[in-house]
Amino acid sequence: MRDFKNIKRIVIKVGSSSLVKKDLSINIKMLNSIMSGFSKLKDLGIDSCLVTSGAIAVGMHELGLTKKPTNMALKQACAAVGQAKLMESYNSVANLYELKLGQILVNHDDFQVRKRMVLLSDTLDSMFKNNIIPVINENDALAVDEIKVGDNDTLASLISPMVSADLLILFSDINGLYDKNPKLYDDAKMISDVKHIDESIISMATGATSKVGTGGMETKIKAALISNMSGLDMIICNSNKIDELVNIVKGEEIGTLFNKYEKCISSRDDWMIFKTNSCGQIILDKNFKNDLNVKKVSILPTGITDCKGEFLKGSIIDIKNSDGVIIAKGISNYSSNEINLIKGHKSSEFTDILGYKGKSEVIHADNLVVIKEEFYGFFIK
Ligand code: GLU
Numbered sequence: 001m002r003d004f005k006n007i008k009r010i011v012i013k014v015g016s017s018s019l020v021k022k023d024l025s026i027n028i029k030m031l032n033s034i035m036s037g038f039s040k041l042k043d044l045g046i047d048s049c050l051v052t053s054g055a056i057a058v059g060m061h062e063l064g065l066t067k068k069p070t071n072m073a074l075k076q077a078c079a080a081v082g083q084a085k086l087m088e089s090y091n092s093v094a095n096l097y098e099l100k101l102g103q104i105l106v107n108h109d110d111f112q113v114r115k116r117m118v119l120l121s122d123t124l125d126s127m128f129k130n131n132i133i134p135v136i137n138e139n140d141a142l143a144v145d146e147i148k149v150g151d152n153d154t155l156a157s158l159i160s161p162m163v164s165a166d167l168l169i170l171f172s173d174i175n176g177l178y179d180k181n182p183k184l185y186d187d188a189k190m191i192s193d194v195k196h197i198d199e200s201i202i203s204m205a206t207g208a209t210s211k212v213g214t215g216g217m218e219t220k221i222k223a224a225l226i227s228n229m230s231g232l233d234m235i236i237c238n239s240n241k242i243d244e245l246v247n248i249v250k251g252e253e254i255g256t257l258f259n260k261y262e263k264c265i266s267s268r269d270d271w272m273i274f275k276t277n278s279c280g281q282i283i284l285d286k287n288f289k290n291d292l293n294v295k296k297v298s299i300l301p302t303g304i305t306d307c308k309g310e311f312l313k314g315s316i317i318d319i320k321n322s323d324g325v326i327i328a329k330g331i332s333n334y335s336s337n338e339i340n341l342i343k344g345h346k347s348s349e350f351t352d353i354l355g356y357k358g359k360s361e362v363i364h365a366d367n368l369v370v371i372k373e374e375f376y377g378f379f380i381k
Contacts (some may be wrong), residue, residue: 002193002251004233009047009128010249011165013156018239019054019086026054026059026086030239031093037245038133039097045251049124049134049163051054051156056140057177058082072144081180090135101248102132105139107147111158111275124163126273129157134163146277157223158275161230161267168227169248169255171239176256177204194258196223199374222379224258226274231264233257250363269369272329273380278318280309280336282343282362286322296368298361302346307339318380326380328370329373332362 014034019029038048056075057058059082060068069075087103091355094101104123110116136159138149149155152168153170160168175182175190182188194201206219220236227234237255248254265273282299283306301317311317313335334342339362341353347360371380 001031002247002257003251004251007046007166007249009049009165010041010162010167010169011049011051011156011163012169012171012245013051013152014053014239014242015152015170016053016057017173018242019052021059024057024066026058026061026089026090028093030242031089033242033245035093035097035099037242038099041249042099044246047133049127049128049136049165050158051136051152051161052086053137053152054086055079055083055137058086071126076141078141081142083137083141087105087135091182094133100130100132104134104136104214105141106136106149106155106159106204107139107143108149108265108275108277109147111149111271112277114271117162117271117275121162124159125354128163133315133346141365151219153223154226157226157234158228160227160232160234163269165232167249168223168232168234169245170234170236171242172220172221172236173238174217174220174236175238176236177201177221179204184212191256192253194224194256196261197221197228197258202375202378210329225375225379226270228258228260230270231260233260252374272316272331272369273371276316276329278309278329279311279315280332281318281326282332282339283320283324284322284327288321296365296370298365299363299368300347300360301339301342301362302344304339304362306341307336309336311336313338315364319368325376326371327373327376328368329380330369331367332363333359336363 018030019027034050041048056078059078062085063078067295069078075115104302106120110120124134138152138155156168177191177194178188179191180188204222205221224234235255236255237248241254242253246251282304285303285305288303311332313333315332316329317332318326319330321327338354342350345353351357
């Protein structure tokens with residue numbers, strides 16, 4: 001048995017391939033199993049929150065489409081139709097268990113803009129207080145590249161710390177994490193327990209995707225990393241085990257468990273790394289001594305060789321080393337135009353260049369979040 005004590009709130013994410021049948025019609029049996037599990041958890045005093053996929057797939061079925069549209073507007077129309085249909089079905093099943101549901105549709109902006117994140121968090125809080133189970137999906141009908149989260153594994157990992165969940169379970173068509181791709185190797189073994197996500201774990205994620213969902217193993221490992229760093233456990237599990245939900249929450253060893261880190265990151269660092277999209281980037285000189293993983297230092301203009309993107313002072317930007325790898329994110333004291341003027345210069349020259357004497361550092365050490373070397377290139381690209 002896994003050592004799960006004091007679980008008070010869980011988030012489960014169910015993938016599209018588990019929510020629809022082969023013909024893309026809604027898998028009512030699955031919806032029934034989810035609600036039945038939630039009802040049993042409620043009796044045990046455990047709150048549930050659902051992150052649901054399936055909107056686009058269900059919409060395709062409603063519109064008689066067999067292939068995922070490549071046309072963005074049509075995909076969005078599918079999501080609009082499918083989300084409504086999906087919610088109608090969830091509600092009719094939830095009624096049988098006397099459960100109350102509330103729908104929340106979000107995009108990346110709702111996390112990135114702090115004010116909206118606080119409002120979202122307050123709404124969710126109030127739903128739990130009023131015994132309403134949040135049913136969350138990306139607002140796919142309005143999602144475009146600039147504002148979308150992109151996959152529901154990541155979305156679930158962004159939501160989970162916000163609702164102070166103790167456990168996130170990703171239900172999909174994958175049993176768990178294997179040491180090799182089980183579709184290619186007969187001797188692939190499933191790992192039941194991951195203590196610490198490192199390069200070897202990341203390399204096991206092949207990025208294979210299922211036919212209808214957008215997630216794969218890579219997005220699941222990324223979700224595990226976000227969850228574990230934010231202080232909660234995460235399980236990857238096959239949705240054919242959904243009837244075991246209560247047993248999983250009680251600690252039965254089903255699927256792969258990714259254990260929370262003992263020392264989790266601060267909510268500010270969590271926000272800056274995972275919940276914001278950078279507005280631009282600065283590239284550091286090859287002589288920049290990268291010991292950021294040991295000690296945070298401020299980024300001075302003398303060490304900057306290039307600045308990309310257009311952004312204002314106060315924006316969050318990526319800091320890349322000379323190989324083009326993002327090694328940190330930070331809040332810039334200068335706009336992109338100003339950085340382009342002062343890069344390579346000493347602060348004593350600022351007055352001549354800018355017409356005023358600004359701060360000597362482009363990014364102060366206090367406004368910098370360092371990406372651990374073992375994760376370079378993994379969750380921020
Ligand atoms: N939000 C998408 C949908 O409801 C699914 C995204 C995913 O598969 O991760 O269709």
